[in-house]
Amino acid sequence: MLGILGYGYFVPYLRIKVEEINSVWRNYPISFLKEKLGLSERAVLQPNEDVITLAIAASKSAIKNSKIEREKIDALYLGTCTNPYDSKPSATIVAEALGLSPYLMCGDVQFSGKSGTAAIQICMGLIESKMASCGLAIGSDALNRHACPGRLFEYEASAGAASFVIGREEPIAEIEGTCSYASDISEFWRIEGDRYIQSTGLSSGSPSGDVYPMWEVGYVEHVTHASKSLMQKLGLKPEDYSYSIFQQPFGTASRHIMGRLGFTEKQVKLGTIANIIGDCGAASALLGLANVLDSAKPDERIFVASYGFGGGSDAFSLKVTSHIDGKRPEVPLKEILERKELVSYADATRNEYKYLQDLNPTFL
Amino acid sequence: MYSAFPEPAYQIAVYREPIYWRERKGRYRLVGSKCKKCGELWWPRRVSEVCPNCHSRDFEEYEFSHEGEVFSFMQDSVPAPLMGMHVYGRDRRIIASVKLKEGVCIMPTELVDCKLEEVKEGMKVRLVVRKLRRANNGNWLYGYMWTPIKE
Numbered sequence: 314m315l316g317i318l319g320y321g322y323f324v325p326y327l328r329i330k331v332e333e334i335n336s337v338w339r340n341y342p343i344s345f346l347k348e349k350l351g352l353s354e355r356a357v358l359q360p361n362e363d364v365i366t367l368a369i370a371a372s373k374s375a376i377k378n379s380k381i382e383r384e385k386i387d388a389l390y391l392g393t394c395t396n397p398y399d400s401k402p403s404a405t406i407v408a409e410a411l412g413l414s415p416y417l418m419c420g421d422v423q424f425s426g427k428s429g430t431a432a433i434q435i436c437m438g439l440i441e442s443k444m445a446s447c448g449l450a451i452g453s454d455a456l457n458r459h460a461c462p463g464r465l466f467e468y469e470a471s472a473g474a475a476s477f478v479i480g481r482e483e484p485i486a487e488i489e490g491t492c493s494y495a496s497d498i499s500e501f502w503r504i505e506g507d508r509y510i511q512s513t514g515l516s517s518g519s520p521s522g523d524v525y526p527m528w529e530v531g532y533v534e535h536v537t538h539a540s541k542s543l544m545q546k547l548g549l550k551p552e553d554y555s556y557s558i559f560q561q562p563f564g565t566a567s568r569h570i571m572g573r574l575g576f577t578e579k580q581v582k583l584g585t586i587a588n589i590i591g592d593c594g595a596a597s598a599l600l601g602l603a604n605v606l607d608s609a610k611p612d613e614r615i616f617v618a619s620y621g622f623g624g625g626s627d628a629f630s631l632k633v634t635s636h637i638d639g640k641r642p643e644v645p646l647k648e649i650l651e652r653k654e655l656v657s658y659a660d661a662t663r664n665e666y667k668y669l670q671d672l673n674p675t676f677l
Numbered sequence: 678m679y680s681a682f683p684e685p686a687y688q689i690a691v692y693r694e695p696i697y698w699r700e701r702k703g704r705y706r707l708v709g710s711k712c713k714k715c716g717e718l719w720w721p722r723r724v725s726e727v728c729p730n731c732h733s734r735d736f737e738e739y740e741f742s743h744e745g746e747v748f749s750f751m752q753d754s755v756p757a758p759l760m761g762m763h764v765y766g767r768d769r770r771i772i773a774s775v776k777l778k779e780g781v782c783i784m785p786t787e788l789v790d791c792k793l794e795e796v797k798e799g800m801k802v803r804l805v806v807r808k809l810r811r812a813n814n815g816n817w818l819y820g821y822m823w824t825p826i827k828e
């Protein structure tokens with residue numbers, strides 16, 4: 314039975330409030346940010362944190378919780394769109410820091426917001442085809458370091474990582490099926506050598522108040538196609554699921570999409586984390602899934618649909634098994650999200666390397 | 678290199694990645710040395726592989742536990758120049774020396790994700806891997822730091 318053997322997560326310790334960002338730029342009404350987009354705080358990286366350190370912390374916890382020996386892992390895929398290296402794998406650094414066997418299939422996977430779920434699909438494929446026995450799929454992103462000061466994206470761009478051990482022996486949640494939908498679309502992008510993620514202009518008819526670019530043809534269309542085709546394939550209906558988790562570029566995103574697919578507020582509530590921490594990119598839907606697994610009971614069904622700008626969507630259907638008890642992380646995600654220190658806009662900007670400095674500070 | 682990621686500090690151009698690379702296992706997950714004959718442990722790993730106790734040359738890698746307790750700590754309010762990443766704003770760092778359950782004390786390094794008021798001697802800490810610095814046109818260097826275990 315193919316499924317998730319264990320999971321772990323990590324979010325940065327520092328946070329910044331949307332009011333603090335708005336006090337500098339004054340470019341959007343607070344009511345719009347808080348009520349319409351459902352944002353309150355976003356994570357701030359420390360200078361010593363990046364996608365690799367977040368991924369290592371999440372994966373260490375995932376391997377420990379899954380209670381499998383780390384030598385058994387023979388595939389590792391790191392999903393991220395904010396890789397610290399343009400031309401060098403980050404997955405090898407993660408593997409070395411975790412002490413995995415060097416006889417490892419590994420690599421970085423890039424599909425913006427759905428990089429993490431794409432890594433899960435790669436691991437599933439390798440295990441189903443018996444090329445690997447146990448895989449580690451990581452979704453880790455640090456969007457805040459690539460959000461331009463003064464843009465709307467700066468209010469929501471956050472950081473975080475979620476890691477899943479995928480295998481066959483006694484999974485805590487069985488993966489019943491997966492389905493993807495992808496097409497060429499340009500609403501967000503970052504060209505090689507560029508620092509900041511850019512977006513197209515405003516779109517009309519978007520539920521987030523005409524600011525989220527190409528919402529209808531991007532997010533809505535891709536998630537709807539992937540989700541509907543998965544449920545059709547498995548012969549399931551939205552009512553069969555206890556929880557549903559969607560990609561959350563902002564806090565109210567899952568509420569906008571749930572009605573179109575027939576899900577209800579009750580199913581979506583537990584998997585929504587963007588209202589607390591913002592857009593975690595490749596870890597967004599996966600952190601929501603982790604939050605649901607923290608309290609899900611055996612035999613409950615979970616629906617997950619991620620979306621990556623650019624664009625595509627991966628939908629998953631999961632069924633929790635009785636092995637989940639005793640394999641949950643020691644500290645639930647809810648508590649980790651509460652552990653924080655608020656910082657000023659100046660600190661956040663400095664931490665994210667957005668203040669330029671003398672290139673040659675020999676003596677300071 | 679583009680100017681968005683300036684180098685932390687200018688240094689005389691010596692290519693140092695191979696030196697860092699050789700010590701990667703120690704930096705990432707505290708791999709030291711163990712004498713196979715008398716069982717003595719070393720951190721960092723013993724480069725000259727002769728045991729001073731029993732003169733054996735039979736060594737193996739030993740991965741120390743990733744949890745320990747704070748042995749002593751201090752706050753570094755005035756970081757020295759060329760201390761790497763401090764130019765990115767890591768002033769007021771908490772520096773702690775950590776004693777592992779093997780009885781080995783790890784050289785002082787940073788204690789992250791906590792406030793100075795929370796730190797006490799004997800506090801339980803866990804190893805985390807963080808970015809250390811970027812040396813002269815080189816790659817990012819990662820290494821161990823500590824974070825409190827909160828239950």
Ligand SMILES: [Zn+2]
Nearest residue numbers: 712715728731
């Ligand atoms: Zn000896």
